[in-house]
Amino acid sequence: MTNADVSTGDLARAGFADRFGRSPLGVWSAPGRVNLIGEHTDYNEGFVFPFAIDRRTVVALGERSDRAIRVASTFAPESVEIAIDDLTPGAVDGWAAYPLGVVWALGASGADLASVRGVDLFIDSDVPVGAGLSSSAAIECAVALALDEHWALGLDRPALASVGQLAENRVVGAPTGIMDQSASLLGEADAGVFLDCRSRDAEVVDLGFAAAGLSVLVIDTHVSHEHATGGYAARRASCEAGAAALGVPSLRDVDPGDLPRAAELLDDETFRRVRHVVTENRRVLDTVRSLREHGPASIGALLEASHASMRDDFEISVPELDLAVATAVDAGAVGARMTGGGFGGAAIALVADDLVETTSGAVRAAFAAAGFREPTIFTVAPSQGARRDG
Structure with a gap:
């Protein structure tokens, strides 16, 4: 873990404690991505070749006693709260649509959320917003991984990528493909993710950048x-x-x-x-x-x-x-x-x-x-x- 990862994780923990008045149960993170090549091919069922980067979004999670989801972050002053059962496309907008959209998309994808308790989420990130590095997918994937583990849903990473895409398409309203979430969930050090967007088959391919200087x-x-x-x-x-x-x-x-x-x-x-x-x-x-x-x-x-x-x-x-x-x-x-x-x-x-x-x-x-x-x-x-x- 790099120093940047540590500081970002610490900020998420501190932000959670400051905003919600208790310590989180855990911290999860997901990276932004650079697409090395393959632009606008993903939603055309083609090929893409992105890699995860060393800029990450971190989510700190704590359980609630009710069925509400509350989200807060370092990049927005307000907290947003909504009951799980009230989450539908159109029910939330702005930055909160990304994490809350994941909750809706988990249920829409078949996960059984009927008996889960709500959570508080605090999000911090050093992925630049608006730079084409997929800060949105980093939020979605960090939240999806955290909720999958906390709620013991048992979804694999390709399934979580699909959840993130569904959240972005239906709740955020952006008609993006599967590339960003796949890179964020499947990336490895000094390697790219060669993804067939039709079959969803993914292969990790060595890039060799470090060895080549x-x-x-x-x-x-x-x-x-x-x-x-x-x-x-x-x-x-x-x-x-x-x-x-x-x-x-x-x-x-x-x-x-x-x-x-x-x-x-x-x-x-x-x-x-x-x-x-x-x-x-x-x-x-x-x-x-x-x-x-x-x-x-x-x-x-x-x-x-x-x-x-x-x-x-x-x-x-x-x-x-x-x-x-x-x-x-x-x-x-x-x-x-x-x-x-x-x-x-x-x-x-x-x-x-x-x-x-x-x-x-x-x-x-x-x-x-x-x-x-x-x-x-x-x-x-x-x-x-x-x-x-x-």
Whole structure:
């Protein structure tokens, strides 16, 4: 456990005691994630390749004598309380929808909550919000793991990932796929989670970044995005329309060789959305193969091609992300791309350890010259997934 993990866990314990007047029964945590490659492929039943990061959300839990759930956190002044039996989609909103949505989703997924007692939950996190690092899934997975153990529900980690996704889709209202929760629950140190989003089969694949002397640099542009509205939902609708027009269950079933036919059948915008998903699925497979055969220094061109596809075909990048990627590559990064749902958030760059400071300085200077807000730049390491911390 790192010092950051300890301090975050201590903050959650102290926050619980301060807010609720007693000590918690236990503390659980779950990480955010970086998606190395495979963007907007998850809800198209395709392939993704994320990894869990060393930024975590911690939940401290204490039992109640009634059937109410009360949640509080370091990032919101108010506590929110609701009876388990009153939890429905639409009953809560704001930040509390993430942890409370998990409670509803557990019941909706078939867990027997009829006899469980309520709990108080206090949440702390050092996963940046709005940076495309899935702070939302970190909350959902930490809460799901805590409740599964405390209530002795006996769910495995793929089932808990599905619970988190259901909470995000139905209670939060964000039409996301299964990737974020899977990475947060299944991640391991210096490894990625190669996930088939159709079968839900997951394979842990060594990344080899540490042995190769490579760091993952996160460049948070501070351009905020909101998955539950606007562009994300529109992109998902375009993908569904493209699959329907091509007569396939999902874009997973379209091969790169089918793209000329797709170009004839679809309008230009829908075709470009389809082309991104189809070629991104291929890039995920090629990245996993390249890592196994040639190591992490071989994947730079695939990362850059992914960014170009998101910029030009899926149109989810922004000028700040494009500048971050181009500047990092010019400064010597192995490769770089935007990560996350898009319309803001963060870019990642795979950088030699001895070039981290140089690359960071180059990006800051480029942002200043462009008149953009100064980015927050930090490194992350592929890390262990959700766990009990005490």
